[in-house]
Amino acid sequence: xxxxxxxxxxxxxxxxxxxxxxxxxxxxxxxxxxxxxxxxxxxxxxxxxxxxxxxxxxxxxxxxxxxxxxxxxxxxxxxxxxxxxxxxxxxxxxxxxxxxxxxxxxxxxxxxxxxxxxxxxxxxxxxxxxxxxxxxxxxxxxxxxxxxxxxxxxxxxxxxxxxxxxxxxxxxxxxxxxxxxxxxxxxxxxxxxxxxxxxxxxxxxxxxxxxxxxxxxxxxxxxxxxxxxxxxxxxxxxxxxxxxxxxxxxxxxxxxxxxxxxxxxxxxxxxxxxxxxxxxxxxxxxxxxxxxxxxxxxxxxxxxxxxxxxx
Amino acid sequence: xxxxxxxxxxxxxxxxxxxxxxxxxxxxxxxxxxxxxxxxxxxxxxxxxxxxxxxxxxxxxxxxxxxxxxxxxxxxxxxxxxxxxxxxxxxxxxxxxxxxxxxxxxxxxxxxxxxxxxxxxxxxxxxxxxxxxxxxxxxxxxxxxxxxxxxxxxxxxxxxxxxxxxxxxxxxxxxxxxxxxxxxxxxxxxxxxxxxxxxxxxxxxxxxxxxxxxxxxxxxxxxxxxxxxxxxxxxxxxxxxxxxxxxxxxxxxxxxxxxxxxxxxxxxxxxxxxxxxxxxxxxxxxxxxxxx
Numbered sequence: 001x002x003x004x005x006x007x008x009x010x011x012x013x014x015x016x017x018x019x020x021x022x023x024x025x026x027x028x029x030x031x032x033x034x035x036x037x038x039x040x041x042x043x044x045x046x047x048x049x050x051x052x053x054x055x056x057x058x059x060x061x062x063x064x065x066x067x068x069x070x071x072x073x074x075x076x077x078x079x080x081x082x083x084x085x086x087x088x089x090x091x092x093x094x095x096x097x098x099x100x101x102x103x104x105x106x107x108x109x110x111x112x113x114x115x116x117x118x119x120x121x122x123x124x125x126x127x128x129x130x131x132x133x134x135x136x137x138x139x140x141x142x143x144x145x146x147x148x149x150x151x152x153x154x155x156x157x158x159x160x161x162x163x164x165x166x167x168x169x170x171x172x173x174x175x176x177x178x179x180x181x182x183x184x185x186x187x188x189x190x191x192x193x194x195x196x197x198x199x200x201x202x203x204x205x206x207x208x209x210x211x212x213x214x215x216x217x218x219x220x221x222x223x224x225x226x227x228x229x230x231x232x233x234x235x236x237x238x239x240x241x242x243x244x245x246x247x248x249x250x251x252x253x254x255x256x257x258x259x260x261x262x263x264x265x266x267x268x269x270x271x272x273x274x275x276x277x278x279x280x281x282x283x284x285x286x287x288x289x290x291x292x293x294x295x296x297x298x299x300x301x302x303x304x305x306x307x308x309x310x311x
Numbered sequence: 312x313x314x315x316x317x318x319x320x321x322x323x324x325x326x327x328x329x330x331x332x333x334x335x336x337x338x339x340x341x342x343x344x345x346x347x348x349x350x351x352x353x354x355x356x357x358x359x360x361x362x363x364x365x366x367x368x369x370x371x372x373x374x375x376x377x378x379x380x381x382x383x384x385x386x387x388x389x390x391x392x393x394x395x396x397x398x399x400x401x402x403x404x405x406x407x408x409x410x411x412x413x414x415x416x417x418x419x420x421x422x423x424x425x426x427x428x429x430x431x432x433x434x435x436x437x438x439x440x441x442x443x444x445x446x447x448x449x450x451x452x453x454x455x456x457x458x459x460x461x462x463x464x465x466x467x468x469x470x471x472x473x474x475x476x477x478x479x480x481x482x483x484x485x486x487x488x489x490x491x492x493x494x495x496x497x498x499x500x501x502x503x504x505x506x507x508x509x510x511x512x513x514x515x516x517x518x519x520x521x522x523x524x525x526x527x528x529x530x531x532x533x534x535x536x537x538x539x540x541x542x543x544x545x546x547x548x549x550x551x552x553x554x555x556x557x558x559x560x561x562x563x564x565x566x567x568x569x570x571x572x573x574x575x576x577x578x579x580x581x582x583x584x585x586x587x588x589x590x591x592x593x594x595x596x597x598x599x600x601x602x603x
Contacts, residue, residue: 078417102450105486107507112489119493127512129489129500136513163490167453185403186410189359196410203406203413206432210439211402213330215449216393218402219439224450234397242400246358266386272397275385276365279398283365 006180007252010240013177014255017146019044020153021262024146027123034121038153082198089205090179096209097171097223104215104224111227113148114155114162123149146262147229171226178222178235179204184243229263233272241273245280253277312380319379322392331438336401339408340367346411366404373399409435456487459595463566464492466594479523479559480568480597481531498564499524519558526550527569534574536581552584560602569598 023041026032032040105111112128120126124143126133151170155162160169182204183197190196211219221231237256244252253273260271327333343363350359372378373395382395409431416424467476478488479498488495499520502508516524522540529538538550559567569581571593578598582591585600592599 101452101454103453104449105451105490105501106449106505109489109501109508109511112493115489115493127500127514129497129502129508129511131489131493131496134512134514136515138512139510142511163453182403182406189362189403189407190410196414199413200406200410203409203435204402206435207332207402207405207439210436211330211332213439214393216326216396217330217332217439220449230394230397238397238400239403242362242403246362270385272386275398279369280361280365283368284361287361287364 004184006184010177010180010184010236011252011255013236014259015048016045017150017259017262018255019048020150021144021146023153024123024149025144027149028143031122034117034123034149034152035156037123037149038156041149041153042157076195079195079198082195082202086198086202086205089202090176093175093205093208093223094172097175097226098168100167100223102224103167104220104228106215108225108228110148110151111162111166114152114166117148117152118155118162142265144262145229145265147227151227166227171222171231174226174232174235175208175222177232178208178218178239181236181239181243185239185246188243188246229260229265233260233264237273238276241276242280245277315380315383316376318392319376319383322379323374323376326393326396332401332405335405335435335438336370336399339405340370342408342412343404346408362400366400369399405435451486452483453487456484457491459484459568459597460488460491460495462595463568463599464494467565476565477563478566478568479527479564480566481527481570484568484597498559498562519562522550523555523558526552526555530573530577531570534577536577536584552581556584556602564602567600567602569600571596571598573598 020041023037023044026040027034027037109128116126116128116131117123124134124138127138151162151165154160154169155165158165179201182201186197186200190200208219208222211217212223214220215225218234221228222235225231226235237260241253241256244250244256257271257273257277260266260273264271266272340363344367347360347363372382379392379395382398383392386394386397412431413428416427463478464474464476468474474492474494475496476494477496477498478485480488482504485497485499486501488497489500499516500508502512503516503520503524525540526538530536536552540548540550542548556567569591573581578591581598585591589600
């Protein structure tokens with residue numbers, strides 16, 4: 001098993017989403033106050049960090065991990081230029097998000113929900129759009145989505161305004177995590193050829209910038225709705241999922257599937273990540289079957305006595 | 312089922328109308344197919360062909376209406392056609408094709424190759440349709456309505472010493488109200504016009520709330536203070552400012568904001584309805600009415 005910072009960061013984020021879901025459920029099902037939920041989340045994260053650090057230390061001691069990722073040690077001038085261009089590009093995009101005055105709010109009430117959680121100190125007791133108590137209630141599947149709790153907790157801990165957290169901080173994080181995820185995908189796609197990886201990431205960045213013409217296109221979703229679960233799925237989960245499937249890291253794939261279920265309204269948790277994983281595994285199985293039968297045929301042809309005689 | 316099938320067919324047309332990333336994706340698929348066919352490593356069981364195969368199959372599934380309907384059913388009927396494309400690694404595939412192309416191109420340094428690189432960049436950028444009119448229609452301004460709400464909230468705090476108040480205002484103000492502060496209680500939420508938000512709650516709006524919404528919308532669009540609502544059960548019904556004022560007062564609304572660019576005769580009519588006790592003030596580009 002190889003150790004990579006990008007893996008650690010992405011998986012760390014996915015684990016935080018899972019921990020948020022646990023705290024969020026405590027608020028939803030047990031009626032805990034939002035303050036108690038944020039404290040529970042803080043405690044969970046502290047325990048998780050401690051646990052992971054300890055296990056990391058033990059693993060490092062036993063030399064199970066610590067192997068550097070395979071990469072080209074040579075750094076050419078062109079590669080350095082590409083890296084500088086890439087960093088400059090990412091900074092420009094972060095600036096775009098930070099100075100943006102427009103957001104995509106159609107069909108989304110994240111900021112209203114975060115404001116309501118913080119104001120009412122409870123989870124989903126009043127309608128975030130009107131501030132009036134629910135009379136008929138809301139869909140349980142939607143109630144389970146935990147991103148507003150995470151954003152509310154960040155706002156409470158950091159003292160930042162909910163609007164800054166939802167419309168500025170989180171989209172910037174989504175963008176950066178997106179680059180990490182695409183970086184992982186590029187690394188497995190191009191066999192750790194760093195120059196190709198950098199070109200790949202720059203083109204991904206150009207596609208993000210140019211593709212802001214309608215919802216559902218990555219650029220639009222990231223720059224105008226980077227706080228939405230669907231955007232995080234498209235920009236972070238899916239590229240990371242593909243890299244995990246490439247490398248047969250099924251734990252990473254499971255984390256992506258679970259994270260999606262916690263963030264996006266899917267059909268009983270069966271979201272896009274699950275569909276991709278199932279399709280991928282099925283294709284791989286078919287591919288292996290076909291390769292084997294081809295191999296057997298070739299072997300049979302090679303070893304057939306008639307053929308040898310003929311030659 | 313037929314509706315979904317229609318939605319899938321129209322969805323593809325709509326998806327390709329605004330930007331040309333779908334065309335770029337198909338070009339990328341063709342180019343990568345050629346590259347992989349030529350590559351010995353790929354034929355000998357590399358990782359890339361599997362990713363390519365997945366991408367081709369899922370793209371075809373999204374384009375073909377019958378399979379698109381299956382995918383739409385899978386992702387719940389709540390989401391529209393465009394969201395089935397989430398399963399297609401579109402950005403990754405286009406970027407992969409461009410990377411392969413550029414990497415091969417840059418092996419040889421020549422002006423022709425620089426020109427080809429610039430041409431490719433131009434194609435990618437223009438495919439994204441940087442001047443799309445759809446971008447503007449989908450986005451909400453954050454700052455302008457917030458400034459109005461900030462002024463109103465400060466005014467309310469000065470006048471009453473409280474932060475909480477109820478508000479009835481044009482669409483853009485009410486849309487931003489709860490995002491600005493949870494102390495503001497709009498008379499109806501965004502879910503009254505944004506159908507997708509309706510699914511977040513089993514609650515529905517009452518007739519008087521719908522009347523207020525329709526009247527305000529009509530006032531904004533036409534500048535006329537009377538709206539004729541046609542319903543199946545009750546037939547035609549005129550909603551005027553007096554009716555709306557009474558409903559708002561009964562609901563405990565503290566402030567009403569009306570569009571600031573109303574025709575003069577409409578303003579006179581509204582003032583007439585209000586009587587001499589209540590004055591139409593202007594604040595932050597809107598007419599402000601205080602109730603109670």
